Amino acid sequence: MTSLPIERPSAVTAEWRDLFALTKPRVMTLVVFTGLCGLLAAPVPVHPVLGFTAVLCIALGAGAAGALNQWYEADLDKKMKRTAGRPLPAGRMEPRSALHFGVGLSAFSVVLMDIATNHLAAAILAVSILFYVVIYTVWLKRRTAQNIVIGGAAGAFPPLIGWAAATGDVTLLPVLLFAIIFLWTPPHFWALSLFVKSDYAAAGVPMMPVVAGLQSTRRQAFLYTLPMVAAAIAPWPLGLTGWIYGAASIALNALFLLFAAAVLANKATDPAKMKPEKRLFGYSVLYLFALFGALVIDARLIP
Amino acid sequence: MTDPLPDAEVRRRQAGRARVMALLLGLFVVLMFAITIAKMTINQ
Numbered sequence: 001m002t003s004l005p006i007e008r009p010s011a012v013t014a015e016w017r018d019l020f021a022l023t024k025p026r027v028m029t030l031v032v033f034t035g036l037c038g039l040l041a042a043p044v045p046v047h048p049v050l051g052f053t054a055v056l057c058i059a060l061g062a063g064a065a066g067a068l069n070q071w072y073e074a075d076l077d078k079k080m081k082r083t084a085g086r087p088l089p090a091g092r093m094e095p096r097s098a099l100h101f102g103v104g105l106s107a108f109s110v111v112l113m114d115i116a117t118n119h120l121a122a123a124i125l126a127v128s129i130l131f132y133v134v135i136y137t138v139w140l141k142r143r144t145a146q147n148i149v150i151g152g153a154a155g156a157f158p159p160l161i162g163w164a165a166a167t168g169d170v171t172l173l174p175v176l177l178f179a180i181i182f183l184w185t186p187p188h189f190w191a192l193s194l195f196v197k198s199d200y201a202a203a204g205v206p207m208m209p210v211v212a213g214l215q216s217t218r219r220q221a222f223l224y225t226l227p228m229v230a231a232a233i234a235p236w237p238l239g240l241t242g243w244i245y246g247a248a249s250i251a252l253n254a255l256f257l258l259f260a261a262a263v264l265a266n267k268a269t270d271p272a273k274m275k276p277e278k279r280l281f282g283y284s285v286l287y288l289f290a291l292f293g294a295l296v297i298d299a300r301l302i303p
Numbered sequence: 304m305t306d307p308l309p310d311a312e313v314r315r316r317q318a319g320r321a322r323v324m325a326l327l328l329g330l331f332v333v334l335m336f337a338i339t340i341a342k343m344t345i346n347q
Binding site: 015 | 342
């Protein structure tokens with residue numbers, strides 16, 4: 001059999017692994033988990049197939065937003081050690097392929113969400129993708145040190161989408177879940193940016209430590225922790241959750257506050273001496289998993 | 304400018320993507336069927 005001549009639309013033919021890497025699979029873990037928790041915490045039973053599809057759509061939407069983010073930021077990624085190995089800056093993929101993949105996956109995730117669940121969940125999913133790509137990536141990231149404060153809203157949508165997929169509406173509890181992730185983002189990202197400051201500075205990204213200095217960043221990270229703690233504990237006294245969530249939330253937030261205070265007290269300028277910052281960053285990820293896990297356990301055990 | 308890949312490597316990558324795409328399309332068909340059945344069950 002004679003094989004057809006190879007069509008070469010470009011010099012680079014990406015592997016499927018590169019397309020998968022475009023979706024930022026590691027970031028997606030937290031997005032999927034919080035979306036699933038929003039769905040499971042809702043006070044209505046969800047058909048397993050529809051619940052699975054809703055979480056799949058949240059994951060695909062997040063992956064699509066990640067791909068479009070990498071398409072737009074390929075020039076920045078090339079300048080940072082942490083991101084230089086991604087498919088676009090490493091030259092393993094054509095930018096146009098990444099754009100087509102991101103737009104196609106966005107549309108697919110929203111349409112599938114609408115078919116499987118309801119218009120509200122699909123609409124919030126569409127808004128979250130647009131928010132991450134247009135508001136955060138295109139508009140804010142290169143312009144202001146407050147980029148991740150406002151952009152953090154994009155990562156706060158998944159529990160809202162999960163809840164809306166299950167119930168078809170949005171009440172106070174999912175709004176509080178949104179607020180928790182929204183207010184969690186600044187201390188989480190600023191803890192990271194404190195010890196990778198040189199990387200952001202090299203790329204010219206106006207992250208808080210680059211623009212306002214280390215001490216100001218530590219102070220602001222601590223200040224954002226206070227309303228985050230209030231929002232995280234609030235569901236219990238408001239009667240929206242039971243004592244399991246209340247107890248877990250108080251313990252987890254007390255530890256978060258302690259670690260954020262240790263960051264505030266640290267005066268180090270050398271990343272090697274930023275142990276409190278690294279500890280806060282690591283704990284912040286665990287915190288969100290544990291808090292949302294406690295919410296689901298509480299909702300399932302105390303109906 | 305990136306050097307063009309050898310033909311064999313381009314073929315290998317295209318084949319890999321085609322296989323993954325076929326698998327995903329198959330899973331999509333199964334998922335759509337399951338969604339349809341789930342919706343019919345709920346409506347009953």
